[in-house]
Amino acid sequence: MPAPDAVLLDMDGTLVDTEGLWWEAVASVAESLGRPLSAADTPHVHGRTIEDVAAYLLPDGRDAAAMTERLTDAFAERLAGELPVVPGAPELLAGLAAAEIPTALVSASPRSIVELVLPRLGHAFDLVIANEDTPRGKPHPDPYLEAARRLGAAPGRCVVLEDSPAGVAAATAAGCRVLVVSPHDGLPPAEHVYGERRADERT
Structure with missing residues (x-):
């Protein structure tokens, strides 16, 4: 398999094990609304944008902006503490x-x-795509298509590392090669992601 033109990595649940913190943040807000979360809510929370989760909690659309702000603040508060980096992430990024x-x-x-998480990863990414950078977020392909476009790479020549169904759907729809990972299993070594890259392939 040829080496990829670029590797595109999800953040929450892929490089940092923040999905539990995100669930806690959403659960605390949902509890204040009188609607405790259950396992059935997982697909609507895990890997979704904050705006999508706000709309899910308030299906009538009232106070959506305020709800988005509440969720963001609740998540940021939890990120201020110890942030668990997924095992293998530093080695993968270094590789x-x-x-x-x-x-x-x-x-x-x-x-x-x-921006709260980036300093803790210790890696200089060539590009950072956040939710505000595309009209539609995951599970739509827009974020991965935009990343490939800005890097000058063909989507089919990009490898994506993702942990959530929404993220996998986005990367697949963009036409990227996808490696599904889990924060509990850790990340593979770089060689597994890009294969043995020949010296004459390097720029």
């Missing part, structure tokens, strides 16, 4: 940098949340 493969962080979170 991609050593192989000179462009990387993009492609997140469903707003930029304010992404």
